[in-house]
Amino acid sequence: MAATVPALLRQAHRLRKHLRELQSEIDLGPRVSKAQQSHLTAEEAVHKSAYDLAAKLKMKIRDEEGTLKQINVQLAKYEKQLNEAGSPKEYEGKQSEIRQAKEKIDLTEEAILTSMEELENRTAALPADDTRWADSQSQFQQQQVDAKERLERILEDQTLAKDELAKVDAQLPADAKGQYERLIARYGPDGLAGVHGRSCQQCRTAITEQQKAELINGKFICCPNCGRGLYAAD
Numbered sequence: 001m002a003a004t005v006p007a008l009l010r011q012a013h014r015l016r017k018h019l020r021e022l023q024s025e026i027d028l029g030p031r032v033s034k035a036q037q038s039h040l041t042a043e044e045a046v047h048k049s050a051y052d053l054a055a056k057l058k059m060k061i062r063d064e065e066g067t068l069k070q071i072n073v074q075l076a077k078y079e080k081q082l083n084e085a086g087s088p089k090e091y092e093g094k095q096s097e098i099r100q101a102k103e104k105i106d107l108t109e110e111a112i113l114t115s116m117e118e119l120e121n122r123t124a125a126l127p128a129d130d131t132r133w134a135d136s137q138s139q140f141q142q143q144q145v146d147a148k149e150r151l152e153r154i155l156e157d158q159t160l161a162k163d164e165l166a167k168v169d170a171q172l173p174a175d176a177k178g179q180y181e182r183l184i185a186r187y188g189p190d191g192l193a194g195v196h197g198r199s200c201q202q203c204r205t206a207i208t209e210q211q212k213a214e215l216i217n218g219k220f221i222c223c224p225n226c227g228r229g230l231y232a233a234d
């Protein structure tokens, strides 16, 4: 016995909803992939900045060491000038400059020590930064592989569902086909609706007992309220 129109609509509804879900998963793919790519790019930046920071600290230490050398040269000059001071006032002035130079030397040496300590800590953390970056890269690669496999599965499923739907559609009698196609063109999968008890699942309006009986007997009925093609869902 050939399937009734409502029975075919039930199958068509299930398949069309399934195809819609598959399509939205396919559509989501590029967005997911883009987010994963952004994450990888951000991780790359984190990794790079860890090395940049270490390089900057090295440069800072070199600069501070250069400054220290200059002050020492200046100090030697002041000490020489102190010995050659012509007056007590000049002598005092040189002593003050020497004091200031020595203070600067202390401060610069302290700054160098701080920078070296920072550099040491930063350098010690680099292997962890490398590990994190390597993990991010392999995670990304795995995501790419997974996404590809997932897409292949979805496409396979899509092909099967499309074939099945084509078979269902082909069984629809000619007098139902036009209306069916108009509903699908207008509402997509939501052009069809199950009826639970007497309630249309699209608009929640009740059909009459007689309509329900006709539906069960295989008649093609559209919801009097929302116009959807109905089938008995229970």
Ligand SMILES: [Zn+2]
Binding pocket: 193, 200, 201, 202, 203, 204, 205, 223, 224, 225, 226, 227, 228
């Ligand atoms: Zn309805």
